[in-house]
Amino acid sequence: MIKAQSVRKVFGSVTVLDSVDLTVAPGEVVSILGSSGSGKSTLIRCINGLERLDGGSITVDDFDVSKPKELAEARKRSGTVFQMFNLYPHMTALQNVTLAPVEVLKRPKAEAEAEGRALLASVGLGDRADAFPSQLSGGQRQRVGICRALAMKPRYLLLDEVTSALDPEMTADVLDILAKLAKEGTTMVFVTHEIEFARTISSRVVFLEKGRLVVDLPTEQFFAADGGLANPRIAQFLSKMRKD
Template identity: 85%
Template sequence: MIKIESAKKTFGSLTVLDHIDLTVEPGEVVSILGSSGSGKSTLIRCINGLEKLNGGAISVDGFDVSRPKELAEARKRSGTVFQLFNLYPHMTALQNLTLAPIEVLKRPKAQAEAEARALLESVGLGDRADFYPAQLSGGQRQRVGICRALAVNPRYLLLDEVTSALDPEMTAEVLRILAKLAEEGTTMVFVTHEVEFARTISSRIVFLDKGRLVVDLPTERFFAADGGMANPRVAQFLSNMRKD
C-alpha cells in the first residue's frame, strides 16, 4: 500500500501540506480533488520523492521514500505521469519507454523493446514508436507518458493533472486510456480537475483544501447530499466546477 502519515510540507512560511493522513490499497483508484494551491500536485511529488517532507512519513510497500536507498525501491513500484509529459525530446517514443526498464531494471534490450512496442500498440501508437516527441500531438505525447510509466510494471500509477495541458479532443483520448486501466484493476492516485471523470472511475475521492485533507470518502458517498456535499467547501467547489 501507499501510506501517508501526518505528512507536512512547507515552502518557507507557506504550509502546503498540513498533516495529511491517507492510505491507498492495491486495486483502488483514488482521485484527489481541490482548488489550485490546495496541495494536490505537491502530494504526488512527495509520494514519488521529488519533494521532501518537513514532517511525517510516506511509504510505498513499506519503503520509506525519505531514505535514498528505500526511495529507489519505492520508485520501482510506482510510475508517475506528469502534467507536461516530461518526455526526453532527443529520444524516440520507443527509447523513452525502454530507458528505465533497461537502465534501472536491467532487462535485456530486446525484451524491453518488445514490451514497449506492445504498450504503444495498446494505446493506438504502434506506428509512432520511432517518432520523437516534437513529431507527436499533445494527446499522443501524454499517451506515451502513460506507457512510459507502465513500462516498469508499477504496482501504483501516480497521475498529476495529466489532461490539463490538452484540448478537449486530446483530453478524451487520454481519459479513455485511463478508464481502460481502471477497468483492468490498475491502482491509481489521480490528481485531476475532471470531476465527472473522477466520479466515473474512482473507488474513493479525497478533497484537499489549503493543504488539509477535509474529505476522504467512497465515490458514491462523496457526491451524496449527506456525504461529501454536506461539507460547505466541497459543495462550493463542485458548484463552481459545474458553472465552468
C-alpha cells in the same frame, strides 16, 4: 499499500501540506480533488520522493521514501505521469518508453522494445513508435508518457492532471486509456479537474483544502448531498468546476 501519515510540507513560511493522512490499497482508484494551490501536486511529489517531508512519513509497500536507501525501492513501485509530458525530445516514443526499463531495471533491450511496442500499440500508437515527441500531438505525447510510466510495471500509478494541457478530443483519448487501466485493476492515485470522470472511475475521492485533507470518502458518498456535498467548500468547488 501507499501510506501517508501526518505528512507535513513547508515552503518558506507556508505550510503546504498539514497533517495529511492517506492510505491507498492495491486495486483502489483514488481521486484527489481540490482548488489550485491546495497541495495536490506537492502530495504526489512527496509520495514519489521528489520533495523532502517536514514531518510525518510516507511508505510505499513499507519502503520509506524519506530513507535514501529505501527510496529507490519505493520509486520502483510507483510510476508518475505529470501534466507536462517531459519526454526526452531527442528520443523516439519507443526510446522514451524503453529507457528506464533498460537502464534502471537492466532489462534486455530486445525484450524491453517488444514490450514498449506492445504498450504503445495498446494506447493506439502502434504506428508512432519511431516518431519523435515533436512529431506527436499533445495527446499522443501524454499517451507516450503513460506508457513510459507503465513500462516500469509499477504497482501504483500516480497521475497529476495529465489531461489539463490537452484539448477536449485529446483529453477524451487519454481518459479512455485511464478508464481501461482502472478496469484492468491498476491502482491509481489521480489528481484531476475532470470531475465526472473522477466520479466514474474512482473507488474513493479525497478533497484537499489549503494543505489539509478534509474529506476522504467512497466515491458515491463523496457526491451525495449528505456526504461530501454537505461540506460547503466541496459543494462550491464542484459547482465551479462544472461551470468551467
